Each structure stands twice: as C-alpha cells, then as structure tokens.
C-alpha cells in the first residue's frame with residue numbers, strides 16, 4: 001500500500017479543533033478542514049519557515065516539540081523539529097531547497113528510493129572537491145559517498161513500540177555509538 005500524507009482526510013481533520021488563535025492552530029485547523037482551500041494549502045508560496053510550520057502543525061513544529069519536552073528517540077517523528085536542528089537548515093529563515101515540499105509531494109506516496117533525494121542534496125552541496133562551497137552551493141563536498149546520500153545521513157531509526165523505522169530528519173554525520181542528538 002502506498003504511504004501518503006493523510007492531511008486531506010477528514011478522519012485526520014476531526015482530530016483537530018480550533019483551540020486558540022495562534023498561527024499554528026490556525027494552520028492546523030485550516031489544513032485539516034474538510035474543504036481546505038488550495039490558496040492556503042500551497043506551502044510552496046509560504047516563506048521556508050512558514051512552509052515547514054504548515055506541515056509541522058501535524059508533524060511537529062520546532063517550538064511545539066520543545067514545549068512537549070520531546071527529544072532524542074522521542075523526537076524522531078517530529079520531522080520539522082529534527083530538520084530545523086540540522087546544519088542544512090542554517091541559522092536564519094531556512095531555504096526553499098530544504099523545506100518539506102522540496103523533498104516530498106504531500107499528495108503522493110513517499111519515495112523510498114534513496115537516489116531520488118541525491119539531487120535535493122546537491123542543490124546545495126558541491127559534488128566534487130575541486131569546487132569550493134559558496135554562493136548558491138553553501139554545502140561542502142562529501143569525502144565518503146557520491147550517491148544515496150540519505151542512506152548514510154538520514155538513517156532509519158527504529159521506534160521499538162511502533163515496530164517501524166523513521167528517517168531521521170536531523171541530517172548529519174552519523175558516528176557509530178553516538179547518541180541521538182537533541
């Protein structure tokens with residue numbers, strides 16, 4: 001069965017109700033509404049940070065994750081939190097090339113072929129040591145691999161009680177024996 005985002009399904013929307021007027025709740029309510037208008041569900045038109053918050057209304061925003069006190073293994077499913085902790089996100093407002101919709105089509109099935117994501121990484125990382133990072137390619141070259149980047153830098157982490165592994169969206173160098181960050 002293809003795995004797709006369920007944001008449009010009313011069973012999801014019923015889980016959320018307007019509890020207060022904060023922006024996240026507004027987005028959550030709107031995104032989960034029975035007839036969410038396309039004009040609002042167009043994360044590509046939002047700023048990178050707002051776009052990630054939009055998805056984070058259900059997938060776990062950075063502040064929401066901190067408030068809930070989730071970290072380490074317990075934060076693996078909070079993709080926006082993990083992603084925004086990555087060096088790739090940067091310190092500022094992010095970059096359209098590293099939002100959720102840069103890698104995922106929320107209307108389609110999640111792509112499970114690692115090589116699909118290589119081009120996403122190489123939008124920002126230089127591909128050879130002869131090119132210095134800078135300009136529109138601020139990311140360094142990898143001395144270890146040239147393809148299937150996510151297989152090493154976004155490892156699948158098993159959540160024991162769920163019997164399912166989740167890709168760690170905190171893109172990083174993984175060292176054996178190192179505890180999960182944050």
Ligand code: HEC
Nearest residue numbers: 003004005006007031032043054055058100101104106110
């Ligand atoms: C109204 C809530 C809601 C919003 C908003 C939402 N999602 Fe989802 N999404 C879900 C639920 C529920 C699932 C299924 C459970 C899970 O995997 O966490 C899901 C699953 C997914 C999956 C994985 C499918 C799988 O199981 O492998 C992806 C990828 C995804 N969403 C991307 C996005 C992106 C990108 C956005 C923002 C454009 C977004 N979602 C916004 C509720 C939402």
Ligand code: HEC
Nearest residue numbers: 087088095097098120121124138139140149153171172173
């Ligand atoms: C929006 C641009 C952008 C995208 C897209 C991006 N990165 Fe990065 N990434 C950076 C920047 C900037 C840094 C910090 C400078 C550096 O270490 O190269 C970084 C750092 C890294 C680091 C070093 C992290 C550390 O802990 O030192 C790794 C590994 C990495 N990126 C891998 C990836 C992989 C794999 C992908 C694709 C899945 C990816 N990046 C996508 C911009 C990006």
Ligand code: HEC
Nearest residue numbers: 052055059079080083098099100103111112120150166167
């Ligand atoms: C640089 C590429 C990249 C970005 C950016 C990205 N993802 Fe993913 N995502 C992946 C990869 C790779 C997988 C694992 C796919 C597979 O093999 O199942 C994944 C899987 C998922 C899944 C399925 C469950 C899991 O964790 O394996 C969800 C849900 C998800 N992403 C949500 C998001 C959300 C929400 C955002 C924005 C905060 C986001 N992703 C940003 C690459 C990305």
Ligand code: HEC
Nearest residue numbers: 121122125139140141142143144145146147148149152173
């Ligand atoms: C086989 C696993 C593997 C693959 C595949 C892989 N990497 Fe790496 N990468 C590593 C390891 C391990 C390091 C740490 C090297 C070290 O510091 O000794 C690293 C380091 C990096 C760094 C930090 C370099 C620096 O100078 O700070 C970046 C950026 C990076 N990788 C990006 C990528 C990108 C982009 C891809 C795909 C084009 C990729 N990696 C493919 C394992 C991998």
